[in-house]
Amino acid sequence: MAENSVPKTIQLIDIDAYAPPQIAARIDKVATVKAQLTFVKTFLLGILAGAYIGIGAQFATLVTCDSTLHFGLTSMIAGITFSLGLMLVVIAGAELFTGNNLIIMGYVSKRIRTRDVLNNWIVSYVSNLVGSLTMVFWVYNSHQFEFFHHMVGAKALLIANTKVNLDFKVALARGVLCNSMVCLAVWLCFSSRNVADKIIAIVFPIGGFVASGFEHCVANMYFIPMGITLKGNPTVVAAAEKMAGKTLDFSQLTWGGFFVNNLIPVTLGNIVGGVILVGVMFWFVYLRPDISFSLKVKQDFYHDKK
Amino acid sequence: MSGTQDNSTTQEYAMPVLEVDAYAPAKMADRVGMVGVSKSKLSTLTLLALSILAGVFIALGAQLWMLVVHTATSNYGLNQLVGGVAFTLALVLIVIAGAELFTGNCLIAMSFMARKITGRDLARNLIIAFIGNFIGALTLVLWIYNSGQWMANNYLLGAKIVLTANDKVNIPFGAAFTRGVLCNTLVCLGIWLCYSGRSNLDKMLALLWPISCLIACGFEHCVVNMWLIPMALVLKGNSSVVAAAEKVTGGKLDISNLTFFKGFLIDNMVPVVLGNLFGGVVLIAGVYWYIYLRPSNKAL
Numbered sequence: 182m183a184e185n186s187v188p189k190t191i192q193l194i195d196i197d198a199y200a201p202p203q204i205a206a207r208i209d210k211v212a213t214v215k216a217q218l219t220f221v222k223t224f225l226l227g228i229l230a231g232a233y234i235g236i237g238a239q240f241a242t243l244v245t246c247d248s249t250l251h252f253g254l255t256s257m258i259a260g261i262t263f264s265l266g267l268m269l270v271v272i273a274g275a276e277l278f279t280g281n282n283l284i285i286m287g288y289v290s291k292r293i294r295t296r297d298v299l300n301n302w303i304v305s306y307v308s309n310l311v312g313s314l315t316m317v318f319w320v321y322n323s324h325q326f327e328f329f330h331h332m333v334g335a336k337a338l339l340i341a342n343t344k345v346n347l348d349f350k351v352a353l354a355r356g357v358l359c360n361s362m363v364c365l366a367v368w369l370c371f372s373s374r375n376v377a378d379k380i381i382a383i384v385f386p387i388g389g390f391v392a393s394g395f396e397h398c399v400a401n402m403y404f405i406p407m408g409i410t411l412k413g414n415p416t417v418v419a420a421a422e423k424m425a426g427k428t429l430d431f432s433q434l435t436w437g438g439f440f441v442n443n444l445i446p447v448t449l450g451n452i453v454g455g456v457i458l459v460g461v462m463f464w465f466v467y468l469r470p471d472i473s474f475s476l477k478v479k480q481d482f483y484h485d486k487k
Numbered sequence: 488m489s490g491t492q493d494n495s496t497t498q499e500y501a502m503p504v505l506e507v508d509a510y511a512p513a514k515m516a517d518r519v520g521m522v523g524v525s526k527s528k529l530s531t532l533t534l535l536a537l538s539i540l541a542g543v544f545i546a547l548g549a550q551l552w553m554l555v556v557h558t559a560t561s562n563y564g565l566n567q568l569v570g571g572v573a574f575t576l577a578l579v580l581i582v583i584a585g586a587e588l589f590t591g592n593c594l595i596a597m598s599f600m601a602r603k604i605t606g607r608d609l610a611r612n613l614i615i616a617f618i619g620n621f622i623g624a625l626t627l628v629l630w631i632y633n634s635g636q637w638m639a640n641n642y643l644l645g646a647k648i649v650l651t652a653n654d655k656v657n658i659p660f661g662a663a664f665t666r667g668v669l670c671n672t673l674v675c676l677g678i679w680l681c682y683s684g685r686s687n688l689d690k691m692l693a694l695l696w697p698i699s700c701l702i703a704c705g706f707e708h709c710v711v712n713m714w715l716i717p718m719a720l721v722l723k724g725n726s727s728v729v730a731a732a733e734k735v736t737g738g739k740l741d742i743s744n745l746t747f748f749k750g751f752l753i754d755n756m757v758p759v760v761l762g763n764l765f766g767g768v769v770l771i772a773g774v775y776w777y778i779y780l781r782p783s784n785k786a787l
Contacts, residue, residue, distance in 0.1 A: 358634055
């Protein structure tokens with residue numbers, strides 16, 4: 182807040198949600214904090230983020246596995262349940278690669294160095310992968326895929342198989358749209374003062390991107406390895422073929438297919454969406470040097486009225 | 488909570504008073520007027536960038552709405568409602584993340600009526616917002632087309648978009664105008680309610696009802712149409728989408744009016760934009776200005 186413009190005798194207490202220029206200033210500041218985290222802290226928080234997104238992903242898989250509602254409604258329910266992942270990341274605290282794309286704002290306003298940005302992104306990306314794979318290990322060993330006549334596993338297998346059969350251009354465009362929405366969700370959370378605000382603010386964009394079928398690289402780090410693991414289980418494969426009503430081709434569902442067909446284009450798309458469409462765009466609007474937004478947003482409309 | 492007000496309450500009660508209540512309507516009118524003044528000071532580039540974002544946000548909401556309803560075969564009303572709730576995403580992003588939406592900005596006509604900004608300021612804001620919204624919506628047409636999302640369920644999503652857009656370009660002028668009026672009164676009311684809220688939860692819940700109502704009830708929002716109809720114009724060239732659409736209607740589909748100039752601009756945008764302006768500027772901004780901000784009104 183602009184304390185210097187307020188007389189010292191008056192204590193200004195503001196309880197309203199943060200206005201967009203204030204959000205930009207707060208994210209700018211957080212970028213500095215994140216850049217100063219030690220390697221161990223970033224890595225551990227990154228593992229947590231990967232695990233949290235995995236929890237959201239397996240929740241969405243389970244809830245929608247035998248849905249007889251129409252496709253649109255089912256997708257929306259999947260989105261709402263998946264929001265759990267980002268709620269944990271934002272409120273409990275974790276370093277998610279896609280959300281961390283927003284620290285580009287601190288970089289563009291020259292608060293942090295290129296090395297800091299790359300360091301944060303690479304460490305969080307790798308640790309998100311570690312966290313997601315850990316979650317695959319735990320969820321697989323919980324034998325949750327056997328629930329409801331292996332329908333849960335069948336659904337997970339079908340999701341993964343769709344994801345590794347995307348065209349490069351399609352995966353890229355879905356990645357861009359996805360991370361725009363994830364970064365917008367984080368942006369909304371920086372506007373909020375209490376947890377209820379944050380939770381509802383997450384449900385709309387995160388539920389929206391999942392329902393729309395956009396591609397999130399960290400979620401895929403859970404979905405696809407889970408599919409690769411389940412592919413080795415003949416009962417699950419049989420259940421999946423029954424669910425799809427046809428013989429399925431799993432030839433692309435391999436580690437190579439995961440990295441080449443999905444993770445690379447989706448990660449590139451996520452970076453474009455988060456960094457350029459949200460980070461740089463909002464930096465341009467609120468933080469570029471030749472601009473000064475008044476942070477003191479409350480003043481009387483009619484100064485002369487009183 | 489401003490300086491002058493704090494002073495007066497301090498004198499009155501001899502102790503600082505912290506007010507946490509939602510803003511009362513008179514105070515909301517003050518706040519809207521103030522925002523109008525600060526919006527009029529935005530530089531052209533900033534305004535354009537924020538307007539592009541608003542177009543993008545509306546398009547994100549609109550594609551989600553289409554996705555949610557495209558497979559519905561029964562329970563028409565219920566599915567419209569769910570689609571409306573999904574669309575609320577767009578206004579949540581615009582109000583909280585901050586963006587300049589043409590229809591919502593009709594509210595700042597209150598500043599103009601209260602003579603705090605000039606007619607030129609108002610026109611500049613609305614025209615740049617309109618252009619920016621258009622650019623943003625068209626950008627999302629590109630991205631969403633490339634995402635291949637319209638192929639979902641054997642091109643059913645693409646078919647739904649074409650059918651909805653085809654309905655929109657075939658509305659008679661009077662009906663399109665009226666739906667535009669109803670739509671923007673609801674949008675501006677949603678935003679008006681947001682000026683009462685302090686927390687984001689307040690704002691999101693306040694948006695949910697009016698915004699889902701306008702989508703569920705099929706009213707016409709010009710910025711939504713800036714995404715929906717161009718998307719349909721792109722998709723109608725795809726024979727699989729048209730075939731899927733004909734399967735839905737169960738007969739030959741007449742999409743002859745689904746064209747850029749005649750169908751989109753003349754038959755849809757003109758009446759809808761006029762209706763949106765009338766609903767926002769006259770029915771909401773004008774009426775609330777008359778009630779709370781007109782100069783003869785001494786009691787605030």
